[in-house]
Amino acid sequence: MSTGVIILAAGAATRIGRAKMLLPYQSTNLLLHLVQEVKQIQPQHLLIVTGFYHQLILEQMNWQKDVDIVYNENWQKGMATSIQKGIEYVMQKPLPVTHLFLLVSDQPFLNSTLLQNMLTLQQHTQKGIVAAEYDGIIGTPVLFAEQYFAKLLELKGDVGxxxxxxxxxxxxATIAFPLGKFDIDTPEDYEKFCLLNNESNAK
Structure with a gap:
């Protein structure tokens, strides 16, 4: 089993009015923290698909080893274009992968333990898809086996x-991720996240 990870970070984040993936978190920012968590599962390939904030992300991340950054020039046409850009890039790499994670950059409580548990669940169940579940919703992060890569390439528009x-x-197969319901779309979301994170660290 060889795994690739695609982090989708192409949106303009209009509701928060700034590059939310680069908001401060601990001693770094949300995106770099996520990259550090992902690296702990030792993926074959780790890719960030950028869009509106490409230059800012590049400046923050270009010194990171083993991280590819790809600009999606069609990011305004919807999330499907970023998924396609990422999969096409990974598929042309010399070392192929059998499974791909799709992650978003604004789920601040996503960590390596969850990702590793998803890999373990896939091996135990042999399901082609493993997804997180929160508040009755099945969503990201999602792990896809290679038989679904072509189907992901067929997505269109703002369809995830x-x-x-x-x-x-x-x-x-689904895995419980209660904190997956929390993402950062507004300044109030970020303030709430900082409060929750401080409370968690104080325990």
Whole structure:
């Protein structure tokens, strides 16, 4: 089993009005923290797909080893274009992967333990898709086996991988990720996250 990880970070984050993936977190920022967590599962390939904030992300991340950054020139056409850009890039790499994680950059509580547990669940169940579940919703992060890569490439517009997950529900294993419901879309979300994180660290 060889794994690739695609972090989707192409959006303009209009509701928060700034590059939310670069908001401060601990001694770094949200995106770099996520990259550090991902590296702990030792993926074959780690890719960040950028868009509106490409230059800012590049400046923050270009010194990172073993991280590829790819600009999606069609980011305004929706998330499907970023998924396609990422998969096409990974598929042309010399070392192929059998599984791909799709992650978003604004789930601050995503960590390496969850990702490793998803890999373990896939091996135990042999399901083609493993997805997180929170508040009755099946969503990101999602792990796809290679038989779904072509189907992901067929997505169009502002449609995420959830469409494939629901279409092939019988081939999906889910894992509880209660904090997955929390993402950062507004300044208030970020303030709430900082408060929750401080409370967690104080325990």
């Amino acid at each position: 991988a959830r469409k494939i997950v629901h279409q092939y529900r019988k081939d999906v």
